[in-house]
Amino acid sequence: MDAVKSPTWDANLYLKFADHRLRPALDLMGRLDPANGARAGHAIYDLGCGAGNITRILAERFAQSPIVGIDSSEEMLAKARSQTVDKRVTFARGDLARFTPEVPPAILYSNAAYHWLEGHIDLFPGLLSLLPSGGQLAIQMPRNHEAPSHALMRKAADAGPWKAKLDRVRGIAPVAEPGRYYDVLKPLCSALEIWESVYQQPLTGKDPVAQYTAGTGLRPFLEALDEAERKGFYDTYTGMVAEAYPTRPDGITLFPFRRLFIVARRA
Numbered sequence: 426m427d428a429v430k431s432p433t434w435d436a437n438l439y440l441k442f443a444d445h446r447l448r449p450a451l452d453l454m455g456r457l458d459p460a461n462g463a464r465a466g467h468a469i470y471d472l473g474c475g476a477g478n479i480t481r482i483l484a485e486r487f488a489q490s491p492i493v494g495i496d497s498s499e500e501m502l503a504k505a506r507s508q509t510v511d512k513r514v515t516f517a518r519g520d521l522a523r524f525t526p527e528v529p530p531a532i533l534y535s536n537a538a539y540h541w542l543e544g545h546i547d548l549f550p551g552l553l554s555l556l557p558s559g560g561q562l563a564i565q566m567p568r569n570h571e572a573p574s575h576a577l578m579r580k581a582a583d584a585g586p587w588k589a590k591l592d593r594v595r596g597i598a599p600v601a602e603p604g605r606y607y608d609v610l611k612p613l614c615s616a617l618e619i620w621e622s623v624y625q626q627p628l629t630g631k632d633p634v635a636q637y638t639a640g641t642g643l644r645p646f647l648e649a650l651d652e653a654e655r656k657g658f659y660d661t662y663t664g665m666v667a668e669a670y671p672t673r674p675d676g677i678t679l680f681p682f683r684r685l686f687i688v689a690r691r692a
C-alpha cells in the first residue's frame with residue numbers, strides 16, 4: 426500500500442496552533458492503561474510523532490518505558506530531536522505504511538497522522554497484531570473533511586488558472602464512518618472504544634482558519650504551485666473560508682473541528 430505523497434512539513438507553522446492540537450492528543454492519552462507502561466522489554470511508540478511535543482508528554486506519563494517517535498519528515502524529526510533531552514525518548518525515520526518495530530510495543534499511539542495514508546484502515550489489524558495481549562492501539566484522526574475548511578480547498582482549487590495542476594493533488598485521505606473501524610477491529614479486541622468529539626476551537630488573528638489548515642491539509646495544494654499561483658490560490662481559499670467562518674464581535678473565529686478516536690485493546 427502506498428502512503429499519500431507526503432508534503433514537506435513546516436514544524437513552526439504546525440506548532441503555531443499547538444494548544445488546539447494538544448487537547449485531543451491528551452484526550453486520547455487519557456484512555457491508555459498505565460499497566461502497559463510497566464511491561465518489561467516493551468516500548469511505547471508515537472507513530473507520526475511530528476515535532477515530538479506529544480512524544481515528550483508520553484514519556485512523562487510512562488516514566489518506566491522506552492518511548493520511540495516515528496515520522497517520515499526529516500524536518501519534524503530534527504525539531505523533535507533538538508527539543509528532547511530525555512535519553513529514554515528516541516526518534517527514527519520511518520513510513521507508517523511499513524511500520525516494523527525494533528522493540529516490541531506495549532502501546533501504539535498515534536495522534537493526527539494516519540489520515541495521511543490512503544487505505545489506513547487496512548493497516549490497523551496488522552498494528553494490533555504487533556501488540557501483546559492487553560496492549561493498546563490508540564489512534565486519533567481528524568474527521569473534518571466534509572467541513573467547509575476542507576471542502577473549500579477543492580472549490581478554491583477549481584476556481585483559478587491553477588486548476589490543472591491542482592486536479593492531481595489528492596490531499597488528505599477521508600476518514601471513514603466510525604462503524605467501519607469498529608467492524609475491522611472488534612473481532613481482534615478484548616475491548617474497543619470509539620468516539621468522536623467536535624472541538625470548538627477559538628482562533629485569533631488574520632485568516633486564522635486558513636493559517637491553521639496551511640500547517641496541515643492545505644499543504645499538498647500549496648506545494649503543487651509556483652509562488653505567484655500559490656498566492657492567488659491561497660487568497661481565493663482565504664476569502665472563501667472567511668465567509669464560512671466569520672470573526673465574532675470579540676475578535677474570535679470559532680473553528681469547529683471533528684475528530685475520531687479509537688482505543689483498541691488486543692485480545
Ligand SMILES: C[S@@+](CC[C@H](N)C(=O)[O-])C[C@H]1O[C@@H](n2cnc3c(N)ncnc32)[C@H](O)[C@@H]1O
Pocket residue numbers: 428429431434446450472473474475476477478479495496497498501519520521522535536537538541542641
Ligand atoms: C499533523 S502531524 C501530527 C504530529 C504529531 N503526532 C502531533 O500530534 O503533534 C502529522 C505527522 O504525520 C507524519 N506522517 C504523515 N504521513 C506519514 C507516513 N506515511 N509515515 C510516517 N509519518 C507520516 C508527518 O510527517 C507529520 O509529522
